[in-house]
Amino acid sequence: MAKETASASTELKIKQAARKIFMQKGYAAARTRDIAEAAGINLALLNYYFRSKEKLFDIIMLENLQQFIEGIKEILNNRQTSLEQKTETIVTNYINLLTQQPDLPLFVLHELRTHPKEIISKIDRDKFIHRSYFMQQIKDAAKERKAASINPLHFLMNIISLTIFPFVASPIIQNIGGLNQQDFNALMEERKKLIPKWIKAIMQKK
Template sequence: MAKDLNTEQKIKEAARKVFLKKGFAAARTRDIAEEAGINLALLNYYFRSKEKLFRQIMEESLHTFFSSVLPTMSDPNVSLRDKVPFFVNSYTDVLISNPELPVFILSELRNDPDHIVQTLQMNKRLNLSVLFGQIMEAQQKGEMIPLQPWNFLLNLLSLTVFPFIARPLIQRLSDTNDEQFKQLVEERKAMIKAMVMGYVFTEKGKG
């Protein structure tokens, strides 16, 4: 029997919901089949195991981020000052298109960080040597204030991703719809870039 792409996509969308709600360990294939509106035998035909299904979903989710951001962040020919606006713009755009992405990934990282790191070989994917090297070089030249490279990256990540994690609360408290929320995070692009660039780079580094 040939596999139907619509059915496969339906299963993956259902699995995302179940994994997000219950986490990998507590989720059952039967739960996913019920969410997708199919029988368990059909789910097993498309995905032989819960592990395989989870791995594919996480691969696709992380690929969305990795493919759009990491190549440039790891490029030694792109300056550190150019990487800040690129990261903020690109990551925000990815999250606008995939608003469930940070919650899905963070929920599993919270439940079982070792599982996701080992399964997806994130240590190999996340090569930060170029970016961190540029940060250290900028500090040595007096172009950047002293700070740990991880703090530089964490500031970029947290300032960009937090509104998407807190989106339900933000929209409820501010009484905004999806389009208004999109406008909010679009406005934040310029704010984040100005805050990070203004704080971490010295006058010499801003020149």
């Protein structure tokens, strides 16, 4: 019993340390020694638990992607909420997540480029976003209502662009605007209410 909790906790410690180091430095620049040190354990122990750096990375990356995807899966397919409500929930959820883990999107996107596309195919294997009720609502809004006709893909791109990109480009934005971390977070907090408004304005038939 004590054995299992001990091993479970060291495994968790390693994973947490790995997540931190990988996200800070990226896969290539992250050294297994850094991760071991951050986890407070020996380098050999890391390989004992996870076989190799790449195996460990795959696990971390998969968990990150799930965090990204699972977080919006039920939102997109909720039949009870309007398009406006979904937008607001998505924006709020992501801004909350990224305020806690600002390095997450850049890490995922960068490694997605470099690494073989095995990872990419895992993202949306069954095209659930494409088939989601959310997508149907966008199409319907364009037809039934007086909303402007818009490619649903543009619509989705707009929401995630407006929400995520500021975090990706935060070093530049903070530099341009002369903002410290707190100022920046406050600005992102503002966007929780602004982005849904803007999205609505975009949809308005001109």
